[in-house]
Amino acid sequence: MMGGVAEDVQSPRRSGRPRRPPLDRGVIAKAALEIIDERGWAGCTMLALASRLGVRAPSLYHHIEGQDQIVDLVRGLVIEGIIDPSESGLEWREAFFAFGVSYYRAFATHPNTIQTLSTTPVRDAPTLRMYEGFLRMMSEAGWDLTRSYEAVIGLEHLALGFAYEWNAEELMLDSGLALRHGAPLLAEITRDRTEQPVIAEATFLSLLRRYIEMFALHLGVDPSEAAGFDPPSRQERT
Amino acid sequence: MMGGVAEDVQSPRRSGRPRRPPLDRGVIAKAALEIIDERGWAGCTMLALASRLGVRAPSLYHHIEGQDQIVDLVRGLVIEGIIDPSESGLEWREAFFAFGVSYYRAFATHPNTIQTLSTTPVRDAPTLRMYEGFLRMMSEAGWDLTRSYEAVIGLEHLALGFAYEWNAEELMLDSGLALRHGAPLLAEITRDRTEQPVIAEATFLSLLRRYIEMFALHLGVDPSEAAGFDPPSRQERT
């Protein structure tokens, strides 16, 4: 009974290779991000995801607990490309800047993820590590936690705003519509945004520099007092 | 035939009053915003909306074209509370500041609208008017359109980020989870955020002041050149 030799004669080895990659969280995450990039988050249904993977929708539930977990997986994938500022060895301003730039680029590459990722609870380890890395870097430079946390929150939304505004499929503002509603200035500035993504990054970088300077001037203290330079009161470390 | 007197005898006038408000876009918008405030945008289904209005779902389609239009209506309602900086009569920095504050408050009052409103094309007249008003104010103060547009985009996302982060039902970051994943600094700063909304507004206001100063320093030009004062090259107005 066991070990029957009733195998097809003319498939000596060729038949052993499965024609689709074995399912696991990694390939599911990758497929999900691809669909989101191509068709937006709404297009990433369980059916679309399953059929891209050559499988039926219920099969996915053997590897993930539900749609929520796809959010976590995709977030991990997007966040992966962001540098850890606590391991950069740079002075805090430069580490902050490098972090901000790579944060912006990660999301500018995947603008369709922004809507969901920016307003969904963080549950994945890579993202928690990212925050911790930023806080550690700032802490080691002498900043207090509250200030550092405000800094990263503000930075995130500034970066996400620019990344989305200039890279998302659907434009937020339609020039023709603005004109028809008696908003000529708005209509003018929203015309011809073909090559704007490039300009947008330059603008963001410029803004980011200013943003960091703002914190360097010790937010909450009269700028004239702190004007001009180095890190605030350095905490003693053992 | 016409004008039959076959009316119920004992309902001389009382029966004339309908027990539910007549349906129109205004009441639909208001009901939608209430549901979104209470249960989040996902809770605002056509069924939930209809039943709050004492009506069946298909009835809504006699007044609105579909769910997309609900977005427009709700946006109009939220944006309504924001001041028009071009009619404030204030100096540009103060007008900018007042605009930013009322923008922040409008969304801090309705944090559950942020996810959808911040990533959905603008189609409603009130919001287009809001942008136009800001651009006109900046233009009259001598700023060029591109700079002004960047200013309002950056401001929006900064404001939305803070408004969401500190007022949304679901916290973005869970302290316990952070601790369990080896992120002690993040865990510490996200503990006890009970009365944070108040602190958040103060933080945002402080940040907003700096943000405006940043633009006052003529973004894109070496700050040491422009350091310290008044509006940029004033355009001639007829």
Next chain:
DNA sequence: ACCTGAACACCGTTCAAGT
């Protein structure tokens, strides 16, 4: 262990039928 078909509850939207 993993995939599947069938089924369920719940969406948004359409439409012929009523008044």
Next chain:
DNA sequence: ACCTGAACACCGTTCAAGT
């Protein structure tokens, strides 16, 4: 003119049944 029940296509998810 406006509301309704019934119906449709499409979701996410569950589960017993297969291998």
